[in-house]
Amino acid sequence: MTGPGIRTPLLGTSLLAWRNLSHDRARFIVTLIGVGFSVLLMGVELGLLVGFARTTSGLVDHSRADLWIAPAGTTNVDIAGRLDERRRFQALAVPGVATVGKLMLQFGFWKKPDGGNESVSLVGIELDSDKLQPWNLVEGRVADLQQQDAVIIDRLYADKLGVHAIGDTVEINSRRARIVGFTEGLRTFTQSPYVWMTHRNALVYPNYRPDQTTYLLVSLKPGADAGQVRRALRERLGRVDVWHRADFARQAQKYWLITTGAGSALLLSALLGLVVGIVIVGQTLYATTVDRLPEYATLRAIGAPAAYLNRVILKQAAISAAFGFGLGTLAVYVIVAITSYGNVAVIVPFWLVLVLAALTIFMCMFGALISIRRLVRIDPTSVFA
Amino acid sequence: MSTPLLRLEGVGVTYGSGATALAALVGISLEISAGEVTLLLGPSGSGKTTLLQVMGCLLRPGQGRVVLDGRPLETLGAEALAALRLAHVGFVFQHYNLFPTLRAWENVAVALDLKQVPRNRQNAQAMHLLDKLGMGDRASHFPAELSGGQKQRVAIARALAGSPNLILADEPTAALDGKTGQGVVATLHDLAHRENCAVVIVSHDPRVEPFADRVLHLEDGRLTDDRRAAGNQA
Structure with a gap:
C-alpha cells in the first residue's frame, strides 16, 4: 500500500x-x-x-597587430621610451611584414576646467589604420579626432577629469584640448586615464619630434611565420624589443600584478x-x-x-x-x-x-x-x- | 528441532586487562535455530548485552568461536562483519534507534537501501512491512509523532527489511507499558514462526517468558540454565 x-x-x-x-x-x-x-x-x-x-593589457588585447615593436627594455605597455620613425621603414622592409602602424603612449598633465591637475595617459593613434582604435565608444565618433585639438576620454573618469559633455575644453601640457567623444569601461591600471587623440596631435603634447613614436604595430602578410618575422625584425632593427601581441599582453599583466x-x-x-x-x-x-x-x-x-x-x-x-x-x-x-x-x-x-x-x-x-x-x-x- | 543458524563454542569476552580485567562472558556454548524465540534472562551485569553483541557480529570474542550461517567470524574484518550483519541480522533496540529526521517508511527504506533493494521498490516494500506490523496508516509520520509501541513496531519493520534470518532484540519492552510491550513481543513471536527466522530477546521483563520457545539464563557471564519453555503462547 x-x-x-x-x-x-x-x-x-x-x-x-x-x-x-x-x-x-x-x-x-x-x-x-x-x-x-x-x-x-x-x-x-x-x-x-x-x-x-x-x-593592464587592455590596449594590447584590443590591438589588431600581430607584433609590437617597443623601445628596448620596455616592461609594460603603459611606460615606454621612444622609437625613431625610421624603424618603421626598416620594419616594412622585413619579409612577411604587411603594414606597420604607429602608436604614441606617454604621460601628460591634464588641467581641469575648474583648476587642479591630473596625470593622464595620452594615446596617439593613426585614424587611417585599424591597428588600434578606442573601443566601446558611447558618444561621438572616432573620425572626430581629426580636428586639431580633439580628444576622447572614458566616461568612468569624466568626473575625475572635470569634464561632462562633448565640447568641454581643458588643457593638456598647457595646450588646449576639446572633448569630442566618450568611451565606456576603458580602465587604466595606472589610474592615469587614457586620452585618445591622433598620433599627429599626440606628438604636440609631450613635445615629441615629428619623427618619433612609442610603439610600432606590425601586421603580417597572410601565411607569414610570426616567429620568423619577429626574429628578423630584431636582427634588422637592433636595439628594440619585438613582442607577439599575446606575449606583450602577458608581460604587461605580469609586470603590474606580480612585480608590484x-x-x-x-x-x-x-x-x-x-x-x-x-x-x-x-x-x-x-x-x-x-x-x-x-x-x-x-x-x-x-x-x-x-x-x-x-x-x-x-x-x-x-x-x-x-x-x-x-x-x-x-x-x-x-x-x-x-x-x-x-x-x-x-x-x-x-x-x-x-x-x-x-x-x-x-x-x-x-x-x-x-x-x-x-x-x-x-x-x-x-x-x- | 530446527536447523542451527548460529553456533557459539566456548565464547569468552574480557573487558580491560591485568588487575582491572572483567570477564563479561565465560565459556558460552550454544546454538540458535531458525523458527524459534529464545529469551535471554539474567540480572544486570550478567553479560546479556555482551552476548547479544557477539551474536550480532558486533563484537569479536577474545576466546572461542562464533559461526553464523556456516561462516566463522574470527577471521573477518570490520567491513566483512558489517556485511554479515546486513545479510543475516536484524536489530531491535530498547530505545528504538529510529532516525528522527526520517518518516516511518523512510526509516524502513534506509535499511532496504543498505541491502541494495532497487530504489523504485523501496517504497512499496517499506509499506508492505509497515502494513504487516499494523503501521501502514502511520507510514508518513516522523518518530516524534508516534507512541512508544508504534516506534517499536517501526523498528521491527526496519529489522525485518531484507528478510534477515536472525533478529536480536535488546529489551524491546523496557520503554513500553505492559500491554504495548506484550503486543510487541507477540509480534516478534509470530514473526519467528511465520517467517522462520530466529529471534533472540534480551529482557528483564517476566511477561516476555510466555512467548519464548527457549529460555537461557546468564549469571556473571556464564550460562547457568538453558531450557525449553513449556506451554508458550505460540
Whole structure:
C-alpha cells in the first residue's frame, strides 16, 4: 500500500544527507551563509585579479597587430621610451611584414576646467589604420579626432577629469584640448586615464619630434611565420624589443600584478576565503555529525559499510557546496554589476565561475574530512549503551 | 528441532586487562535455530548485552568461536562483519534507534537501501512491512509523532527489511507499558514462526517468558540454565 504524499524524490544516503542538514535549519542557514561568503570573497578577489589583468593589457588585447615593436627594455605597455620613425621603414622592409602602424603612449598633465591637475595617459593613434582604435565608444565618433585639438576620454573618469559633455575644453601640457567623444569601461591600471587623440596631435603634447613614436604595430602578410618575422625584425632593427601581441599582453599583466605585489595580495585574499570556507564547512558538518553519532552508530550496527556513512557526509558537503555556491555566485554578480560603473573592475567570466565551483567543491569536501575521520572511529556497539 | 543458524563454542569476552580485567562472558556454548524465540534472562551485569553483541557480529570474542550461517567470524574484518550483519541480522533496540529526521517508511527504506533493494521498490516494500506490523496508516509520520509501541513496531519493520534470518532484540519492552510491550513481543513471536527466522530477546521483563520457545539464563557471564519453555503462547 502506498499512501498519497509519502513518496520522496530522495532515498538512501541522499535522503539522510538532506534531512540531516535541513532538520536543523538555523545551522544549515549558517553553513550556507558561510559557504556563500567564502565564494563571494574568492569570487571578488579572483574577479579583481581578472579585472586588473585585463586592464593592464587592455590596449594590447584590443590591438589588431600581430607584433609590437617597443623601445628596448620596455616592461609594460603603459611606460615606454621612444622609437625613431625610421624603424618603421626598416620594419616594412622585413619579409612577411604587411603594414606597420604607429602608436604614441606617454604621460601628460591634464588641467581641469575648474583648476587642479591630473596625470593622464595620452594615446596617439593613426585614424587611417585599424591597428588600434578606442573601443566601446558611447558618444561621438572616432573620425572626430581629426580636428586639431580633439580628444576622447572614458566616461568612468569624466568626473575625475572635470569634464561632462562633448565640447568641454581643458588643457593638456598647457595646450588646449576639446572633448569630442566618450568611451565606456576603458580602465587604466595606472589610474592615469587614457586620452585618445591622433598620433599627429599626440606628438604636440609631450613635445615629441615629428619623427618619433612609442610603439610600432606590425601586421603580417597572410601565411607569414610570426616567429620568423619577429626574429628578423630584431636582427634588422637592433636595439628594440619585438613582442607577439599575446606575449606583450602577458608581460604587461605580469609586470603590474606580480612585480608590484598587487596580484599576490589578491590571490592571498582569495586563499583566505578558501580557508574561511573550509573552517566553516568543517565546523558545521562536524557539529552535525557529532549530534547524530547515535544514528551513524545505528547505521553501522545494522550493517552499513563505512563507505555508506562517508557518502552521507560527502553528500551533506555537496549539498552545502551547491546551495552555498548558488548564494555566493549571486552575490558575486551583484558586486560585478555594481563595480561595472566604477574605476575598479571585477570581471567574472564563465571559466572563473567554473573555477569557483571547483574551489567550492574542494572546500566542502575538505571540510567533510574531519567528520569522516570521526566516523571511521565509530563503535557500533555504542547503540546498546 | 530446527536447523542451527548460529553456533557459539566456548565464547569468552574480557573487558580491560591485568588487575582491572572483567570477564563479561565465560565459556558460552550454544546454538540458535531458525523458527524459534529464545529469551535471554539474567540480572544486570550478567553479560546479556555482551552476548547479544557477539551474536550480532558486533563484537569479536577474545576466546572461542562464533559461526553464523556456516561462516566463522574470527577471521573477518570490520567491513566483512558489517556485511554479515546486513545479510543475516536484524536489530531491535530498547530505545528504538529510529532516525528522527526520517518518516516511518523512510526509516524502513534506509535499511532496504543498505541491502541494495532497487530504489523504485523501496517504497512499496517499506509499506508492505509497515502494513504487516499494523503501521501502514502511520507510514508518513516522523518518530516524534508516534507512541512508544508504534516506534517499536517501526523498528521491527526496519529489522525485518531484507528478510534477515536472525533478529536480536535488546529489551524491546523496557520503554513500553505492559500491554504495548506484550503486543510487541507477540509480534516478534509470530514473526519467528511465520517467517522462520530466529529471534533472540534480551529482557528483564517476566511477561516476555510466555512467548519464548527457549529460555537461557546468564549469571556473571556464564550460562547457568538453558531450557525449553513449556506451554508458550505460540
